[in-house]
Amino acid sequence: MTSEIVIKTDKLTKRFGDFVATNAVSFEVYKGEIFGFLGANGAGKTTAMRMLCGLSIPSSGQAKVAGFDVYTQTEEIKRNIGYMSQKFSLYDDLTVRENIRFYGGVYGLERNQLKEKINYLLHHLNLEAVAKTKVKDLPLGWKQKLAFSIAIIHEPKIVFLDEPTGGVDPVTRRQFWEMIYDAAERGTTVFVTTHYMDEAEYCHRVSIMVDGVIKALDTPAGLKKKYAAQSMDEVFLKLARDAKRSE
Amino acid sequence: MKSIVVQNMSKSFDKGNVKALDNVSFEVEQGELFGLIGPDGAGKTTLFRILTTLLIPESGKATVDGLDVVKDFKEIRKRVGYMPGRFSLYQDLTVEENLSFFATIFNTTIEENYELIKDIYIQIEPFKTRRAGKLSGGMKQKLALSCALIHKPSVLFLDEPTTGVDAVSRKEFWEMLKNLKKKGISIIVSTPYMDEASICDRVALMQNGQILDMDTPLSIIRKFERPLWSVRSQSMYKLLTDLRNFEGAETCFAFGDAHHLTTKNNSFDAPSILTFLQKMGHSKIELERVEPTIEDCFMALMKNS
CATH class of the missing domain: 3.40.50.300 (P-loop containing nucleotide triphosphate hydrolases)
Structure with missing residues (x-):
């Protein structure tokens, strides 16, 4: 992790009519940081993430992602980030190889680059034997690992992971986090949401959103100290219990 | 019925x-x-x-x-x-x-x-x-x-x-x-x-x-057979890989703010783990025997199945 800022928001706000989904949120995320973005259902996480991914224009406030403005440079943002969620990841009816080729193409990789990437990923993920298998026939854990690798196939500065490990078995869930660590060590910033509180411990810093605002932002150790809690689960419960709204 | x-x-x-x-x-x-x-x-x-x-x-x-x-x-x-x-x-x-x-x-x-x-x-x-x-x-x-x-x-x-x-x-x-x-x-x-x-x-x-x-x-x-340790040090990611290379290690998984290490048998005691970690350059080592959680048990059972 370095001191180079890759995401900076200043009073970032999104209103839907009278409803303020994200309310004047300000924070910074550094290069190579694993940033945990936590909150109760309906706290405003998804809305904030959509703005940072260039998918939704803010109502007010400022934000820059990978150096690009969230109002005027949304296309540049999309090219410089990766995104993966449990719901949106791969095409089930394409094979492993076809999925890699498709996404590599979408992200504008050159033919040679793409060929190299396909071989590298198949080898690195130990998927050579199933390269011609349709993704729907893979175990969930393999799919998630492949989806993550594809989300960073264009070597983006930042990758957004929206509940990437939901429903995954405990061993695969940990292997997935080792991939996250590996990507962060190589300088990719990881912006991740999760409902597993033990995973919050693996983040460098964690923010907790409640009712549209960031209630707390610190290292897991700092948060536990501040809220006199044994675990991140306890911190979360203390902060989110009084939430007024849900989804 | x-x-x-x-x-x-x-x-x-x-x-x-x-x-x-x-x-x-x-x-x-x-x-x-x-x-x-x-x-x-x-x-x-x-x-x-x-x-x-x-x-x-x-x-x-x-x-x-x-x-x-x-x-x-x-x-x-x-x-x-x-x-x-x-x-x-x-x-x-x-x-x-x-x-x-x-x-x-x-x-x-x-x-x-x-x-x-x-x-x-x-x-x-x-x-x-x-x-x-x-x-x-x-x-x-x-x-x-x-x-x-x-x-x-x-x-x-x-x-x-x-x-x-x-x-x-x-x-x-x-x-x-x-x-x-x-x-x-x-x-x-x-x-x-x-x-x-x-x-x-x-x-x-x-x-x-x-x-x-x-x-x-x-x-x-209670059926969990192996000794289970909770381990922390100043460098958690390195600790994970190092512990897996410890000769007495059966498995090692990240577990929230600590790693859970199972050892092959009781002959690998606290001093032997500590000596190993010090040799690998770790500081601020915290090591304790802990009770397994259901997740520890699940992972051990997955490995055996």
Whole structure:
């Protein structure tokens, strides 16, 4: 992790009519940081993430992602980030190889680059034997690992992971986090949401959103100290219990 | 009489290519809170669909309330409550309309069984004229549970009710289940969250269509054979790889703010681990023997299966 800022928001706000989904949120995320973005259902996480991914224009406030403005440079943002969620990841009816080729193409990789990437990923993920298998026939854990690798196939500065490990078995869930660590060590910033509180411990810093605002932002150790809690689960419960709204 | 008896149940899909259930057997006692714990693809939903008579098993037998899941399907449907994993109420009906619809098709009224759902329904009653599709996730869940209970079922099936739900709402939901249990309803609930196992009377740990182990949460934990250590140091990522290279290491997994190390046997004591870590250049080492959690047990069982 370095001191180079890759995401900076200043009073970032999104209103839907009278409803303020994200309310004047300000924070910074550094290069190579694993940033945990936590909150109760309906706290405003998804809305904030959509703005940072260039998918939704803010109502007010400022934000820059990978150096690009969230109002005027949304296309540049999309090219410089990766995104993966449990719901949106791969095409089930394409094979492993076809999925890699498709996404590599979408992200504008050159033919040679793409060929190299396909071989590298198949080898690195130990998927050579199933390269011609349709993704729907893979175990969930393999799919998630492949989806993550594809989300960073264009070597983006930042990758957004929206509940990437939901429903995954405990061993695969940990292997997935080792991939996250590996990507962060190589300088990719990881912006991740999760409902597993033990995973919050693996983040460098964690923010907790409640009712549209960031209630707390610190290292897991700092948060536990501040809220006199044994675990991140306890911190979360203390902060989110009084939430007024849900989804 | 047992609430549920399952004997050697198997079911496969895709012309036998996918074995969803592989010779599964278990029983649920009356009034028991029984948990099926396992990741996606373990076979939990298939099992629920068979027990609620929505799927026919390939081989094996099962009874619910003493009734056969194939022969007596009509009778079973009257007696069970089922909350599927995906929200399945009528989005265009209001909260109250949904509840009264389910009461009507089961030949009863909201008033008749109000006592059973009161604690849950009271929380969404202020929104009874709101369409179900416009409810928040937590409220949808409460309405779905109310609808599954309105005909006073003897067995309640809850398929992953807490998936995708935040930690606060998850805790609230389990509180509701504990209260329902007191009313004598047998509850069988599935979850991918290992930490929820401790609230169940008994659990079956499932993976790839098989039951890895089944017992009370405490007994499962007691069966954990190897010495388990919680380890921390100033460099947690390096610690993980280093510990895996320790000659006495069986497994090492990240576990929240510490790593959990299992050692091959008792001859690898604290001093031997400490010496190794110091040699690898670690500082601020914290090492202690700890009790395993259900998740530790699950991972150990996965490895053996």
